[in-house]
Amino acid sequence: MKQKGIIKKLIGGISLILIILGLIIPSNNWINHHVSSAQIVYNSRLSPIIFIPGSNASVDRFDGLFKQLNSGAIKHSIVKIKVKEDEQLEVKGKLKPRDLQPFFVVGFEDNADGYSHIKKQAKWFDIAMTFLRSHYYFNNFSGVGHSNGGLIYTIYLENYLDQDDLEIKSLITIATPFNFNESKIEKRTQMLNDLIKQRQRLPKNLVLVSIAGTKNYTDDGIVPSQSVEAGKYIYQTQIKNYTNITVTGNNSDHSDLVQNPQVVEIIQNNTKGLIGREQNSNFPDNHPITKKRKK
Amino acid sequence: MTLLKRGANLLVKLNRYMQKLQCYQAIMKTFSTLLPFIFLGALLKYIYQAVLVPEGFFATIYQVEQWLPAYRQIGIIFNGLELVTVSLTALLATLFSAQFLAESLGDDASLVGICGLLVIILLNFNYRLMMNPSGDNHNLLYLKNFDFRYLFLGLLTGILVAYAYHLLTKLRNWIWPAYHHDRSYLERGIRGLFPLIFILILAAVLGYLLNISSQKNLANLFNRLLNLPISNFKHTMLFICFLSIVNGILSFLGFANLISISALGINSNVSVANINYALAHKSVDHVPNPITLHTMYECYGNFGGVGLTLGLILAIILFSRQRRLRQVALLSLIPGGLGTINAPLMVGVPILFNPIMLIPFLLSPLASMSIAWFFINFKMMPPAVYGAPDSTPSFLLGFIGTNGNWVALVVSFLGIAVSTAIYYPFLKILEQEMIKKRVYS
Numbered sequence: 001m002k003q004k005g006i007i008k009k010l011i012g013g014i015s016l017i018l019i020i021l022g023l024i025i026p027s028n029n030w031i032n033h034h035v036s037s038a039q040i041v042y043n044s045r046l047s048p049i050i051f052i053p054g055s056n057a058s059v060d061r062f063d064g065l066f067k068q069l070n071s072g073a074i075k076h077s078i079v080k081i082k083v084k085e086d087e088q089l090e091v092k093g094k095l096k097p098r099d100l101q102p103f104f105v106v107g108f109e110d111n112a113d114g115y116s117h118i119k120k121q122a123k124w125f126d127i128a129m130t131f132l133r134s135h136y137y138f139n140n141f142s143g144v145g146h147s148n149g150g151l152i153y154t155i156y157l158e159n160y161l162d163q164d165d166l167e168i169k170s171l172i173t174i175a176t177p178f179n180f181n182e183s184k185i186e187k188r189t190q191m192l193n194d195l196i197k198q199r200q201r202l203p204k205n206l207v208l209v210s211i212a213g214t215k216n217y218t219d220d221g222i223v224p225s226q227s228v229e230a231g232k233y234i235y236q237t238q239i240k241n242y243t244n245i246t247v248t249g250n251n252s253d254h255s256d257l258v259q260n261p262q263v264v265e266i267i268q269n270n271t272k273g274l275i276g277r278e279q280n281s282n283f284p285d286n287h288p289i290t291k292k293r294k295k
Numbered sequence: 296m297t298l299l300k301r302g303a304n305l306l307v308k309l310n311r312y313m314q315k316l317q318c319y320q321a322i323m324k325t326f327s328t329l330l331p332f333i334f335l336g337a338l339l340k341y342i343y344q345a346v347l348v349p350e351g352f353f354a355t356i357y358q359v360e361q362w363l364p365a366y367r368q369i370g371i372i373f374n375g376l377e378l379v380t381v382s383l384t385a386l387l388a389t390l391f392s393a394q395f396l397a398e399s400l401g402d403d404a405s406l407v408g409i410c411g412l413l414v415i416i417l418l419n420f421n422y423r424l425m426m427n428p429s430g431d432n433h434n435l436l437y438l439k440n441f442d443f444r445y446l447f448l449g450l451l452t453g454i455l456v457a458y459a460y461h462l463l464t465k466l467r468n469w470i471w472p473a474y475h476h477d478r479s480y481l482e483r484g485i486r487g488l489f490p491l492i493f494i495l496i497l498a499a500v501l502g503y504l505l506n507i508s509s510q511k512n513l514a515n516l517f518n519r520l521l522n523l524p525i526s527n528f529k530h531t532m533l534f535i536c537f538l539s540i541v542n543g544i545l546s547f548l549g550f551a552n553l554i555s556i557s558a559l560g561i562n563s564n565v566s567v568a569n570i571n572y573a574l575a576h577k578s579v580d581h582v583p584n585p586i587t588l589h590t591m592y593e594c595y596g597n598f599g600g601v602g603l604t605l606g607l608i609l610a611i612i613l614f615s616r617q618r619r620l621r622q623v624a625l626l627s628l629i630p631g632g633l634g635t636i637n638a639p640l641m642v643g644v645p646i647l648f649n650p651i652m653l654i655p656f657l658l659s660p661l662a663s664m665s666i667a668w669f670f671i672n673f674k675m676m677p678p679a680v681y682g683a684p685d686s687t688p689s690f691l692l693g694f695i696g697t698n699g700n701w702v703a704l705v706v707s708f709l710g711i712a713v714s715t716a717i718y719y720p721f722l723k724i725l726e727q728e729m730i731k732k733r734v735y736s
Binding site: 023024026027028029030031032034035038039046136137138139 | 575694698
């Protein structure tokens with residue numbers, strides 16, 4: 001009688017262990033598989049577009065552009081960051097939950113023109129990027145730089161970007177004077193020489209579109225088109241794709257270029273697959289390990 | 296030691312006092328009537344959620360949809376069965392509690408029972424369908440307002456109706472004294488009319504008022520009352536413990552799962568930030584929010600359901616010699632051991648309104664969460680970050696959420712073991728009371 005009880009207990013214990021193992025092993029396989037697939041999908045998830053305004057412009061420089069980009073069904077959240085001279089950050093705006101392509105604007109308290117200022121601003125931009133990365137956890141982004149903002153981007157890419165950690169997918173520079181106000185290409189400024197010298201550090205997979213505007217045949221009112229074109233000495237052959245576009249007609253002044261409908265279209269096209277994408281894409285809502293649980 | 300004994304004595308006395316109350320007896324009788332339906336409903340519900348919904352746990356890890364023929368059709372049939380058995384719990388609870396209480400008060404039991412049934416329907420009636428027939432609400436009644444979550448509401452309504460009927464009968468007898476010899480069925484009907492009219496009109500008016508209120512019906516009203524402000528919720532251990540206790544007390548009173556923990560848990564912003572971080576860094580170590588309602592309460596304080604009742608199931612199976620308790624534990628092993636549906640246990644033991652069970656019911660989640668907190672805080676294991684499929688066995692949530700960390704699994708089992716130990720002494724008190732009751736009655 002007693003022996004029977006022991007056998008019964010033994011069978012019960014063994015079957016319990018078997019059942020638990022039968023639960024643990026498949027669920028372990030399942031989660032391992034899904035986490036690795038989720039990590040791959042994650043790479044294409046949060047992918048902000050980060051804007052840098054030109055010299056003497058504030059973080060509100062792109063408001064008109066944002067209005068146009070946000071006129072469709074999908075509203076991108078806007079976060080504006082101003083880096084002060086003491087390296088403190090002033091953050092305005094909030095990331096909406098599940099917004100996969102927010103707009104970040106990084107501006108500077110000291111937004112003066114000139115090579116020494118621009119170098120400082122590139123360093124400040126790196127500080128802002130560190131902040132953004134630690135708050136929003138993205139590992140890839142696209143960039144838009146207006147005027148000197150494109151110079152800050154170029155210096156940042158050559159000197160600060162850690163390519164193992166962060167990927168820049170595309171960069172659009174609008175009326176960026178790679179040779180400052182020099183209209184003759186033979187006369188290279190110190191900055192252009194520096195940028196060319198370090199150009200092999202540029203990310204190899206970058207797609208760059210450099211947009212120039214012309215009022216007449218020589219400049220957009222401020223920046224000479226030859227100076228914009230000088231970007232080819234830095235980028236051409238170094239990166240995956242370098243395109244130079246010249247925009248003419250209405251709204252092709254240096255400052256108006258940002259709102260130029262063709263420029264807006266170029267920005268939309270170059271961030272395609274991301275901009276205008278359904279915000280509630282297959283990921284994360286439908287992915288088993290990140291989806292919302294139903295009540 | 297004497298202090299402990301005195302505490303145990305107090306619990307026993309409280310228990311005996313409550314068992315003498317008429318309404319308590321009516322509730323217990325209601326439970327015994329509802330029990331088979333709750334057993335069946337809980338089992339069907341778990342099987343449906345875990346196997347027959349494509350996102351369920353077993354459906355996911357064993358890919359049931361691939362090999363089970365007529366998967367969808369079976370699912371639909373199960374869903375219907377489960378809805379009918381689970382969704383009418385509160386409705387039936389009203390009917391029976393009113394009926395049984397009326398019985399012991401000496402009133403017309405079946406009449407009062409039906410009256411209670413009508414009252415709870417009236418209180419959840421959708422008058423807006425009549426006010427605005429072209430609106431988007433096409434249901435006169437919502438079944439989900441009558442499921443196990445609103446058991447307390449059902450019981451309360453039933454008891455109030457029975458007492459109201461009793462008082463109104465007394466009033467009527469005072470106005471029109473009864474002919475004691477007349478027991479014809481016509482007389483019964485006519486005499487029941489007076490209290491019935493009062494109660495039903497009152498319920499209809501209340502129901503209408505609820506309809507035009509912003510909560511729309513009685514179930515919703517309670518739901519909103521008990522919804523804690525989610526927006527300013529801080530994920531600190533102390534607050535998580537507080538929430539666990541509140542949820543425990545509510546469950547103890549019959550409001551199961553009324554606080555929407557999942558909205559605060561895996562779906563909250565902090566949890567989403569955790570997942571983003573873990574995916575970006577390809578590791579669950581050093582996530583920004585290690586202590587959240589999800590990583591603590593959902594993963595380590597909720598094994599087997601609110602109150603960590605998996606500990607009680609194990610305590611009963613391992614140590615109890617009471618046949619009745621063992622049967623309850625075995626029957627709730629699947630929904631309350633694998634899943635977190637502990638309704639059979641709540642009603643079967645019962646835990647509901649049982650002062651002996653209250654202390655371990657509140658204490659064991661805290662103990663288990665403290666262990667998990669210790670391990671996470673001192674970096675001995677990572678917090679559970681990734682979401683698991685719906686209806687995942689609760690003791691695997693930590694393991695799956697950490698991408699298969701074995702320490703998390705061990706800590707889960709440790710939490711269950713500690714909870715079993717906490718339930719054990721109270722189980723012994725309960726058993727003694729059960730034996731004494733049987734001897735004396």
